Amino acid sequence: MENNxxxxxxxxxxxxxxxxxxxxxxxxxxxxxxxxxxxxxANMIVVEGTLYPLLIRQKNQGLLSYRWEESTQGPPxxxxxxxxxxREQLQEMDLAWSELVETIRTLxxxxx
Amino acid sequence: MENNxxxxxxxxxxxxxxxxxxxxxxxxxxxxxxxxxxxxxANMIVVEGTLYPLLIRQKNQGLLSYRWEESTQGPPxxxxxxxxxxREQLQEMDLAWSELVETIRTLxxxxx
DNA sequence: ATCAGTACTTTGTGTTGCAAGGTATTTATT
DNA sequence: AATAAATACCTTGCAACACAAAGTACTGAT
Numbered sequence: 001m002e003n004n005x006x007x008x009x010x011x012x013x014x015x016x017x018x019x020x021x022x023x024x025x026x027x028x029x030x031x032x033x034x035x036x037x038x039x040x041x042a043n044m045i046v047v048e049g050t051l052y053p054l055l056i057r058q059k060n061q062g063l064l065s066y067r068w069e070e071s072t073q074g075p076p077x078x079x080x081x082x083x084x085x086x087r088e089q090l091q092e093m094d095l096a097w098s099e100l101v102e103t104i105r106t107l108x109x110x111x112x
Numbered sequence: 113m114e115n116n117x118x119x120x121x122x123x124x125x126x127x128x129x130x131x132x133x134x135x136x137x138x139x140x141x142x143x144x145x146x147x148x149x150x151x152x153x154a155n156m157i158v159v160e161g162t163l164y165p166l167l168i169r170q171k172n173q174g175l176l177s178y179r180w181e182e183s184t185q186g187p188p189x190x191x192x193x194x195x196x197x198x199r200e201q202l203q204e205m206d207l208a209w210s211e212l213v214e215t216i217r218t219l220x221x222x223x224x
Numbered sequence: 225a226t227c228a229g230t231a232c233t234t235t236g237t238g239t240t241g242c243a244a245g246g247t248a249t250t251t252a253t254t
Numbered sequence: 255a256a257t258a259a260a261t262a263c264c265t266t267g268c269a270a271c272a273c274a275a276a277g278t279a280c281t282g283a284t
Contacts, residue, residue, distance in 0.1 A: 004201065008130075009208045014240090014272065015126040016216065023219050033231060042218045043211065050272050052233060057271095074230035075280040089116065096121045099155065101213060104128065106154045107135050126241070126271090145262060162241050164264060169240095186261035187249035 013044065017054060019097060020044060022082060022090040025064065031077040055080055063089055125156065129166060131209060132156060134194060134202045137176065143189040167192055175201050 024030060024038050032051055039046050058064045063086035068076050082090070136142060136150050144163055151158050170176045175198035180188050194202070 005204050005208075008201070008205055009212075010272075011127040011130065011240090012205075012208055012212050013127065015123040015128075016212065017272085018123065020216070020219055023216075027222070031231080038219075042215050042222075044215050044219070047273060048232080049234085049274065053271085056233090071230080071281085073281070075232075077231070089120070092117050092120050093124075096117070096124050097216065100121075100124050100128070103154050103156050104132070104135075104209065107132055107150075107156070110139070110154075122241080123270095129241080143262080159242060160263080161243065161245095161265085165240085168264090183250085183261080185250070187263075189262070 013046075016097070017046065017050070018058065019090075019093045021051075021054060021058065022063065022086055022093060025080055025082040026087065026090055029079045029081040031069075031079050033077075035080075058086070062086075125158075128209070129156075129158065129162070130170065131202075131205045133163075133166060133170065134175065134198055134205060137192055137194040138199065138202055141191045141193040143181075143191050145189075147192075170198070174198075 020039060020042075021035065024035055030038070032048070032055060035055075036046060036048070036051060055064065059066060059080070063083060064080045065083055066078050066080045069079050071077050132151060132154075133147065136147055142150070144160070144167060147167075148158060148160070148163060167176065171178060171192070175195060176192045177195055178190050178192045181191050183189050
């Protein structure tokens with residue numbers, strides 16, 4: 001609990017990470033390191049140890065597929081691609097997210 | 113993984129629960145069962161086994177205080193009240209939440 | 225050969241939400 | 255007086271998950 005502000009943000013990130021990954025991959029295939037960069041650019045700080053297991057989980061759920069591709073620089077890359085099932089899940093997540101935002105708005109607005 | 117939709121919502125709720133509790137208590141003191149009702153009314157389903165430990169954690173962090181009050185119906189109630197420190201934390205959470213909403217908006221809007 | 229860079233993976237830890245069950249108090253019913 | 259129902263608070267055991275840290279592997283430059 002060293003830094004409270006960071007902790008608050010970390011807690012909130014939980015639960016929307018999967019949503020973010022599916023959203024990013026819905027724009028086109030990508031490999032883990034590039035997904036990390038995209039998240040970082042959107043101020044969504046995630047580390048490797050979080051992302052890799054998450055991608056594997058989503059692949060095992062049939063939400064993602066992947067293919068290996070040689071890189072001109074460095075080892076081959078694992079390009080992930082969203083599946084039809086993943087797109088269905090993403091639609092559900094879009095709805096769940098809007099509802100959550102609305103729920104919070106309600107809680108903040110209601111005066112007693 | 114029986115119901116995917118429920119699971120998606122459950123995942124997203126994580127991390128904003130503490131924010132919800134502080135927001136509710138910022139409107140005035142309340143006891144656990146009434147907090148549960150407020151959350152339920154806002155479509156934020158939470159169970160006792162989640163709420164009680166959370167209230168105790170927040171109290172131990174100095175974000176909440178409480179007092180016992182006799183009830184006309186049933187056992188005494190533990191009325192929780194947000195502290196100055198809790199209000200500070202709530203402000204940080206307000207900011208963190210807006211930023212998270214903005215982050216998601218960015219991720220969804222960007223076309224690659 | 226060694227190092228740096230890139231990329232993927234695994235292990236161990238701490239936190240947290242939840243299902244399920246438990247304790248305690250009051251009031252109504254038998 | 256004893257029992258049941260309602261209300262309220264609390265605890266235990268489990269599973270999921272984010273993260274830090276360390277490891278593996280491939281490529282190209284020094």
